[in-house]
Amino acid sequence: MESVMKYARVALVAPPLIEQEAVRIFVIALQNRWEREARVAARYTLRRPLLEREYVAELEHITAGDLHRLEKYHLECLKKVETIVRCGLTSEWALPVPGCSKCTWLIDKRIISLSGWWVEYKERTIAALAKRTCGESVCTRPFLGEALKYASKCESCGQKDLLNDLSEFSDRLAVEIERVISTVKLDLQFEADECKSQVT
Ligand SMILES: [Zn+2]
16 A cells, blocks of 8 residues: 555656646645655746646645745745846856857856847846746747847847757756756745644
8 A cells, every 4th residue: 555655646746747737736745744745746836827827626725824835935936047047147057158249248258248139038038937937948949939039139149050059058047947946945834833743
C-alpha cells in the first residue's frame, strides 16, 4: 500500500498532469501535508497569472491564509525575475549579449549598458514573465520572433542574423530565471503547525 501511495505522489507532480492541474494538485498536497508535492505544484502555478486563474472547486478546501501565502510566493518570484531583467542583464552569465556596439555598450567585456531595442525587449520580457513566471516564457519561438522584430529597428543589428545569439542568450536567461525562483521559499502553514506541536 505504501509503495502505491509513493507511486501516486510521484505521478501527481509529473508533467503533463501538473502543468494542467497545478492549483488542484497544490490543494491536494496541502490537505495531505505533502510538502514536496506542495512546493512542486506551487512552482507550476507560476505558469499562469495569479488573478486570471480559473476557479477550481478544490480551492474551497484551503484557507484564505493558504491562498494568501501562494499569492505572496507569486509576487516574490515575479519581483526577483523582474530584478534580473531590469538590473541583472549586465551580469557575467548574460555574456555574450546579442546586438551591435551601439545597442550593447561593453568595456573590457563587461556590459556597461544596454540601449536601443533592448529597452523594448526588457519591457516585453517583464510583461511575459508577469503572465508566466518561468524560464520557458523567454524561449518560445513567438517571443524570440518578436525580439528579432525590435532588433531589426536598429540599422546595424537588423543586418545581422541574431536568431542564434538571441536564442542562446534566452536559454541562459531562462536558467537564471529558474535559479532565482528556486531561491524563493513558499511559506507552508502546516510546517508552522508541526513546529508548534513539537514544542508543546
Ligand atoms: Zn544595434
